[in-house]
Amino acid sequence: MTRTVVAQAYGGPEVLAIEDIELPAPGDGQVLVDVCAAGTNPIDFKLYSGAMGDDPAALPMPVGMEVAGVVAAVGPGAHGYTGPLSVGDEVIATNVRGGYSEQVVVAGGDVGHKPAGLSFEEAAGLILAGATAWHLLMKTDVGTGDTVLIHAAGGGVGLMAVQLAAARGARVIATASAARHDELRGYGAHPVAYGPGLADRVRAIGTVDAALDLVGTDEALDTSIELVADRARIATIAGFGRAGELGIAALTGADGGQEIRNAARPELIKLADEGRLEVTVDKVFSLGEAAEAHRYLQAGHTRGKVVLVP
Ligand SMILES: NC(=O)c1ccc[n+]([C@@H]2O[C@H](COP(=O)([O-])OP(=O)(O)OC[C@H]3O[C@@H](n4cnc5c(N)ncnc54)[C@H](OP(=O)(O)O)[C@@H]3O)[C@@H](O)[C@H]2O)c1
Numbered sequence: 001m002t003r004t005v006v007a008q009a010y011g012g013p014e015v016l017a018i019e020d021i022e023l024p025a026p027g028d029g030q031v032l033v034d035v036c037a038a039g040t041n042p043i044d045f046k047l048y049s050g051a052m053g054d055d056p057a058a059l060p061m062p063v064g065m066e067v068a069g070v071v072a073a074v075g076p077g078a079h080g081y082t083g084p085l086s087v088g089d090e091v092i093a094t095n096v097r098g099g100y101s102e103q104v105v106v107a108g109g110d111v112g113h114k115p116a117g118l119s120f121e122e123a124a125g126l127i128l129a130g131a132t133a134w135h136l137l138m139k140t141d142v143g144t145g146d147t148v149l150i151h152a153a154g155g156g157v158g159l160m161a162v163q164l165a166a167a168r169g170a171r172v173i174a175t176a177s178a179a180r181h182d183e184l185r186g187y188g189a190h191p192v193a194y195g196p197g198l199a200d201r202v203r204a205i206g207t208v209d210a211a212l213d214l215v216g217t218d219e220a221l222d223t224s225i226e227l228v229a230d231r232a233r234i235a236t237i238a239g240f241g242r243a244g245e246l247g248i249a250a251l252t253g254a255d256g257g258q259e260i261r262n263a264a265r266p267e268l269i270k271l272a273d274e275g276r277l278e279v280t281v282d283k284v285f286s287l288g289e290a291a292e293a294h295r296y297l298q299a300g301h302t303r304g305k306v307v308l309v310p
Contacts, residue, residue, distance in 0.1 A: 003310065005100035005290045006060035007048030013291035013298070015048060019060065026075035026105050031085055031093075033106060036120035038099045038287075038308045039066040041128050041156065045294045062098025063290070064308075068114055068123035069093070069104075078108030082266055090114040094127045094265065100290055102310040112265055115273040122279040125156060125305030126272055127265055132237060133161035133212075134264035135257045137168060139249055140210040140233045144169030149208045149227065152215035153189065154180030156305050157237065159280050161212055162187050167276060173205050175220070180303060183280070199223045213239050221246060280304025 001020045009015045026032045046052055048061050071089040078085050085091070085108055093099075095110040114123045136157075142148045148165050152158050153174030162184060165172050172189040175198065181191035192201045198219060202208060211224035216238030224234045225246055235249040243250035251257055271277035282303040285293040287310050297306050 002101055002103040003287060004098050004102070005063050005287055005308075006098070007063055008060050010048055010050035010054045010059075012049070013045065013294040016063065016291045016294065017060075018288060018290075023103055023105055026073050026078065028076050029078050029108050030075040030105050031071050031078045031080075031091075031108050031111055032073040033067060033069040033091060033093055033104050033111070034072045035067045035069040035099070035101055035104060035310055037068045037124035037284075038064045038101070038310075039068075039124035039126075039128060040100075040293055040297055040306045040308060041065060042297060044100075045298060062101075064099025064101070065096050066092070066094045066124060066128050067096055067099045067101075067104055068120040071111075072103065075108070078111075080108050080111040080113065081262075082112040082269060085111060090116075090120075092123050092127055092269070094131075100287055100308055102287075112269050115269055117275060118272055118279060119281075121281045121284055121307045121309070122305075123272075124307050125279045125281060126268055126277075129156040129305065130160045130164070130268040130277070131261035131264040132157050132251075133164050134268065135251055135260050136161060136212045136214075136235050136237065137164055138260055139235045139251060139257075140212065142168055142170050142210050146209040147171040147173060147206050149173045149175070149202060149211040149224065150189075151175045151194070151211070151213045151217075151220035151224070152238075153184055153191070154303055155214060156302065157214050159183075159187075159304050160277070161214070162189050163277055164271075167271065171206070173202055173208065177301065183303070194219065199226050202227060209233060211235075213237070216240070218242075221248075224248070282306055284309055286310075
């Protein structure tokens with residue numbers, strides 16, 4: 001038996017509960033992972049909120065998409081994206097169904113080896129946010145000599161996007177509340193406060209070639225449109241309501257982006273292994289505190305990643 005967090009109904013974090021479930025042995029191409037840390041992401045609570053569908057047949061709904069842990073059993077032919085998998089390997093798994101668990105069974109192709117320099121808590125927050133940031137930077141073609149404006153730069157995806165943009169040789173202007181500015185400066189970014197007057201504060205720093213919106217507010221979208229000449233170089237992962245009308249890309253994994261995101265995974269692991277990509281862990285909760293973790297995440301002001309430990 002393994003303890004796992006499920007949403008028992010559609011609603012707020014109060015619908016989360018822990019259940020004991022029987023996991024199958026890993027089948028062809030699969031591995032069993034003892035979870036040491038489970039990464040949380042806003043999609044985790046959006047899925048059971050009811051806003052993205054409320055099919056009763058999907059309940060109880062397993063929660064959590066990425067984990068870091070240790071391989072406990074290997075099914076026939078299972079192979080990770082960073083190499084062969086053996087019992088005892090320290091790994092990261094993504095595209096997980098029900099990651100807020102003591103153990104998970106996952107496809108070997110979604111498993112990579114954990115960078116030695118990252119703790120399990122850090123590793124559990126690396127891939128989903130990192131691959132999303134990678135997709136945004138690829139889509140907007142950010143590279144050497146560009147100045148990129150990143151909205152909501154202090155969150156999970158934001159801190160990844162800032163580091164990856166800098167690694168691609170871009171100059172970064174990063175919006176965040178004042179408490180995040182020192183950390184953003186540490187990554188070489190020019191921090192600015194969001195709020196009224198944002199476009200003028202950004203203009204005072206320089207001309208902007210591309211913009212990444214990670215928050216979806218009118219302010220972030222309108223400032224991006226005002227400052228970036230080429231709309232093909234603006235992308236959002238949160239402003240889906242207005243993206244079509246504005247003629248900018250709204251990215252999900254389901255738009256052909258999953259291939260880009262999957263290809264990013266070994267690159268992210270390599271960068272983290274080389275000490276060129278850090279994961280900031282904001283808070284760590286126990287599995288039993290999943291509802292509390294989601295209330296914190298929903299408040300929308302996390303500094304990096306929120307992680308659960310079994
Ligand atoms: N489409 C996709 O494929 C995809 C993938 C991943 C995530 N997402 C979405 O992208 C969004 C960000 O994800 P995340 O994991 O980075 O979330 P997160 O870690 O919760 O980050 C939230 C950040 O938003 C900032 N923020 C809050 N209000 C703001 C405002 N008015 N203007 C600018 N920044 C503001 C906060 O900064 P301060 O603390 O400084 O206020 C905080 O750092 C979520 O909506 C998530 O669902 C989409």
